[in-house]
Amino acid sequence: MEKVASHPGRLSLAYFIVLILLVTLLLTMPVSSRSGEFTDFNTAFFTAVSALSTCGIAIVNTAAYWTYFGQAVILIAIQLGGLGVMTFASLITMTISRRIRVSQKLLTADELGASKLSEVQSVIAVVLVCTFSVETVAFLMLLPGLLHINSGSLGNSLWEALFFAVASYNNAGFTPDSAGLYINSWSVGLPILLSAFVGTLGFPVILNIFRCTKRLEGPRRWNLHTKLTMVTTMSMVTMSLVWFLLVEWNNQTLFWNSDISSKLWHSLVAAVMPRSAGFDISWMPHVTEQTKLFMSMVMFVGGGSASTAGGIRVTTLAVLVLVCRAAILRRKDDAVFGKRLHTQTVIMSIAITATCGAMVYIASLILLTITQRSLTDILFEVCSAFGLGGYTLGVADPSNPGTLYVLAVLMFIGRLGPMTVAYAISKPQPPQAVRYPAESIIVG
């Protein structure tokens, strides 16, 4: 427990590696596949990484290929992946802010030691309570609709409701139905949509809103992180909704029912799901080229910090936008909501965005070289893997294992965050004794 708090980054790396090996092993077993034969390593490994990272890219049909045992392994992997990332992300944030407070002498070494164990335990407890509450609500909301679709079959409905509830809050788009058409019914689609949306906000936001609401405080009293997350999330969803309504309005494959309510519903699904949920949308390969490029950006941005979503995260985008606004309007401070950002936050945002951008760029170069696919398809798939979007246009191709491993690496780093991976590997530097003099250079 002591170690959890002092090296959460390294522990998080170990947690995911061990689980990936374990889940891969279980999925290769004959008991996991409906054919009763051993599953090849590539497929089992890719599915394990995809489930544990809560990405959701599936290279075999989940319901048709895996047995109930195999599906249960995937479901548990999703749950452990989601819980893991929420817990570790919170602990890493706590450790960093503690280090800042220590370095600013706001905390004594004594205080530091004393609060550790209890804080860690309380973070884990809150994450668990929060997760299971949302999942239970989603489960109960899903059950009536699924009972109706399954013509009253309780066993099937319970299993599917459980699977959808866990998969949607954890934003892993594996689906227990092979047809993938549940999303077309409001009674099942809406609970999935809501649960996935709550999942993208991130545990610190959910907690902050819950506490404020309990104290009968409105959005004005939310903390800066919650405000930025909510505003950026709503902007991304609204922008996606408008995009789909404008650009894909007349796409025959996309909006196969021509009435307006159906168009609105599909646009809403398309606006919320690809941010991270990744539930099977059959028309995904039929969107226009420009929509693929647009969705690549949406998936690259991803969801909230310490959430089950991926990407550079909405707050990182918000910081970049605020910095640009301040620079363009020649303001000294990138102030928002009456607060300004720490320089450290700004620097971290640049480092994250630049590192992730470079990663997506290099992966695209590799996939352009080893496949014959177009750049739009490759960029879409790369952003889907890195941003844990969970959609696939078939660039992840079992007959070309290189593609699977490139995407698996992206999912893994996308799940842990490039900074967590870097921190887990690098050694903390001793504080610098001298500070170098600053010198101006010309940029731009």
Next chain:
Amino acid sequence: MEKVASHPGRLSLAYFIVLILLVTLLLTMPVSSRSGEFTDFNTAFFTAVSALSTCGIAIVNTAAYWTYFGQAVILIAIQLGGLGVMTFASLITMTISRRIRVSQKLLTADELGASKLSEVQSVIAVVLVCTFSVETVAFLMLLPGLLHINSGSLGNSLWEALFFAVASYNNAGFTPDSAGLYINSWSVGLPILLSAFVGTLGFPVILNIFRCTKRLEGPRRWNLHTKLTMVTTMSMVTMSLVWFLLVEWNNQTLFWNSDISSKLWHSLVAAVMPRSAGFDISWMPHVTEQTKLFMSMVMFVGGGSASTAGGIRVTTLAVLVLVCRAAILRRKDDAVFGKRLHTQTVIMSIAITATCGAMVYIASLILLTITQRSLTDILFEVCSAFGLGGYTLGVADPSNPGTLYVLAVLMFIGRLGPMTVAYAISKPQPPQAVRYPAESIIVG
């Protein structure tokens, strides 16, 4: 003169707009085209923007379409564009650093007024001397080779040497020969390559190296800006060279002469030219898809600050790399060469990169919508226009005028820099009386 120094950004905007209108007018005249007819506005306007921005994308063959008068107009436009950007960029830098010194009370208001006029005059003088020196050297180096190729025809050779000398230092890839094959001869190719390379470094770097060399000081005494520019430039060129040798080694169209020295020469041309010079390379449309994506990045980065090259500039990239390195290695300072960067420089680098990235992204979305071209081709052309690379894969299509205007806007903003445009339009904010409290948020 007073106004030049106090509002160089706004003046630079006006300078380019007036010149674009004037050059467009001259190019539409029958005297400019070999056919003796009026040239349509789209073609004349696009060529004017391309020449003045020293971008060099040509939608008609320069030597075959334009008369000597038309070519002279283009040549003068290139020269005025290049001189303009070097002068204004230097003045803008001076104004900004002066404002910083004033705000830090290092300069009295009196000093501020006193030095203005003479400083502006001396900047213009140094830019002129520097430009004409390099161009004269290039001209003299080019003449023998061109005389040889033109079988001793002095008139042709003088004109082509002048055109190549101006176009290469100013990094505008218009060529006076319709075949575009001069680049295959060492005697003409090498002076063009060298002159274009010097042009990408930027006037402050050339001046700093010149002064240090005159004082018999080595590279260790160069200023930080020169060091960063040189290191990043050499890294980009080396990386491009290695890329072309590795990826395009067996490209039949690219390396049509199979001997190794020819492969090396073409790779060197491909490594230096696309960074900004843009001289016609006939095999450009035949590179692989991954090379198009690679070159898009090279052109997006561009050349040195206050140079005739475009892009976000190599120093901006260097700052981002340094910030990432510091963040990943958990160092407090992004120190390099025993100096650290001003926070203001870091913030400006992010703002520039993010704004330019957004611009390239939006332009790509538009071109994907209004053309049927692939994303690799579009991204290449967009980066070529914004980064003033000057190559075209034919996305700039006179039969689809929308493409011309999207690319013209990119060239214009690429030439002035997004921050100059923003500053010219926005009002300086009054100093803020209150500083908002800082609040932590979670990013990444």
